[in-house]
Amino acid sequence: MSTSPYLTLNVVDLTHETDDCVTIHLERPDRQPIASQPGQFLTLIVPCGSGSRPERRSYSLSSTPHEAPRLSVTVKRVPGGLVSNYLLDNVQVGQQMEVMAPMGNFTVQPNPGTARSLVLIGAGSGVTPLMAILKTVLQTEPQSHVLLVYGNRSEDSVIFKSQLEALEQQYAGRFQVEHVYSQPKNPGGAHQFKGRLNRTMLLRILEQRHQFPAEQAEYYMCGPEGMMAEARAALELLGVPANRIRRESFVASADSAETAANQPDGHGTVTSDDNDAITARTVTIQYEGTDYEVEVQPNQTILEAALDLDIDLPYSCQAGLCTACRGKCLSGKVHLDEREGLSDSELKQGYVLVCVGHPLTSDVVIEIG
Ligand SMILES: Cc1cc2nc3c(=O)[nH]c(=O)nc-3n(C[C@H](O)[C@H](O)[C@H](O)COP(=O)(O)OP(=O)(O)OC[C@H]3O[C@@H](n4cnc5c(N)ncnc54)[C@H](O)[C@@H]3O)c2cc1C
Ligand code: FES
CATH class of the missing domain: 3.40.50.80 (Nucleotide-binding domain of ferredoxin-NADP reductase (FNR) module)
Known part of the structure; x- marks a missing residue:
């Protein structure tokens, strides 16, 4: 049984680090600790912008597990950026904020006996x-x-x-x-x-x-x-x-797509080769015990098509960086616009990021979670 990745936290304090950067300190209302590893990030779900869905952005935790129950994220203003400006201009102590639980693998595993x-x-x-x-x-x-x-x-x-x-x-x-x-x-x-x-x-x-x-x-x-x-x-x-x-990486690079992976037994193929022709195809998404059939148009990612059908898949950066939307391609062939978030070995094992994924064949099955 998977637990919900969503949490509603209270903003308990703000630290103005520089003129254009604020640290937002968050806690659960019951002050219970939230598991995290140093180097992970939190996804903030922010009601701004003109779209029908709230915006999601990833922010690395500047706090450590030792600072529990507090989780802190530090947001720097990006000129013209939607969410960073909204947060810097609007966030207040006492308000609630919806987040996704910490994730990410840019982490360090502390070991008291080590000398490194x-x-x-x-x-x-x-x-x-x-x-x-x-x-x-x-x-x-x-x-x-x-x-x-x-x-x-x-x-x-x-x-x-x-x-x-x-x-x-x-x-x-x-x-x-x-x-x-x-x-x-x-x-x-x-x-x-x-x-x-x-x-x-x-x-x-x-x-x-x-x-x-x-x-x-x-x-x-x-x-x-x-x-x-x-x-x-x-x-x-x-x-x-x-x-x-x-x-x-916080930002997708223009040229990070490289031909990615091959196809050992037991899973599908993941590629970022620009020669692939992307057409409308149906993908099967297995998520929390249900199989969903999702028609993906050429101008859509697999994630966008699923969200349009109100399938509540996990996601954060929508840029192929954070791995919140990671799934495993069990069959078929998937093209990734961006592969920064996945290691070579993950690609070889058939992992995909549905926020930058497009089906290339009609037999694509992706298991999420
Ligand atoms: C894993 C991860 C961790 C992150 N951690 C942090 C963090 O700790 N602190 C933090 O401030 N941001 C962090 N970011 C970046 C953050 O998620 C947002 O992308 C950033 O705040 C801009 O969002 P926006 O809505 O203001 O801009 P948008 O409206 O989404 O984008 C406006 C433009 O700015 C560009 N842009 C986005 N981020 C940057 C940047 N950092 N510098 C320059 N240009 C940029 C975009 O590519 C776009 O062209 C992280 C991103 C990832 C993927
Ligand atoms: S949502 Fe971040 S990699 Fe897909």
């Missing part, structure tokens, strides 16, 4: 999941070291500024932040660099850090696509194995 070196690379709002990860590791792994390389325009745009300073003091010798400012107000300070957070900058910072031997450290990155591509290039130059690098 963690390098976190973030820019702008990308620091949010990194904050949950670093607080957890510092608190629960007394022998681990954490370095945060954090890019921003200037000192004024640093989210969690005072919290980071306090953590650096509390965990002196185990935690260090290196700030990178593209337009610093006060250039030349300690532990700050001027310029863009690109591969040259990262190499400059990491090569000085003997506590963090490149090949043995673990790397978590979250920020704009360009920054993450630069960071990956720097880590490749340092010889860091790919399995030590984890990344989270």
Whole structure:
């Protein structure tokens, strides 16, 4: 029996982090804790916009499981963005908010006995999941070291500024932040660099850090696509194995579709090859014990077609990033417009994201949940 992923939470506090960023602190009305892992995100379901359905957006938790029963998300204003502006301008302490329970696999599993070196690379709002990860590791792994390389325009745009300073003091010798400012107000300070957070900058910072031997450290990155591509290039130059690098994307990249997966026995085929012809087809969706037949038009995703039939499938980002809508293709062939959210091994096992999925054959069966 699956439990409902939906929760109604109270906004219990707000922290204004910068001029254009707020942390929203949420709790269940009965103050019972909600299971989460550091690095996961919450889906906010927000009644704004002109569509018939409320908007859903993913926001990484900046709080850790140790802060239960509180869950906190940190929202940065995106110019022209619907939900971020609505939240920054309207959210108030005392109001209720509908959310989907925490999910996502950009997580760290804390282990008190371990001694590891963690390098976190973030820019702008990308620091949010990194904050949950670093607080957890510092608190629960007394022998681990954490370095945060954090890019921003200037000192004024640093989210969690005072919290980071306090953590650096509390965990002196185990935690260090290196700030990178593209337009610093006060250039030349300690532990700050001027310029863009690109591969040259990262190499400059990491090569000085003997506590963090490149090949043995673990790397978590979250920020704009360009920054993450630069960071990956720097880590490749340092010889860091790919399995030590984890990344989270907030925005779909224009060119992330690659031909994806093949077809071992027992499941369907998932592809993101642009040559596939997409036509109207019926898909069978198995969800919570019911089989639904859904006719998907060429200009629709499988998720959109299901929602039009009022089938209450789980979803969040609708951009192929967050995996809230993940299902398994049991037969047939599915095209994905975006594959960022799925690992190579998930694709090989036939997992699909229905928010960016289109059926390519008439025998597609997808099991959700
Ligand atoms: C797994 C996940 C975790 C996320 N965590 C956070 C978080 O912790 N804090 C946070 O502020 N946001 C986070 N986001 C982004 C968030 O979900 C929204 O996309 C963002 O708030 C913009 O929504 P909007 O409705 O304001 O803009 P929309 O109206 O949806 O979009 C307006 C335009 O802005 C672009 N855009 C969307 N996000 C960004 C961005 N971050 N920077 C620049 N352009 C953007 C869109 O591609 C679009 O072109 C996360 C996204 C994902 C998938
Ligand atoms: S809803 Fe986020 S990946 Fe589909």
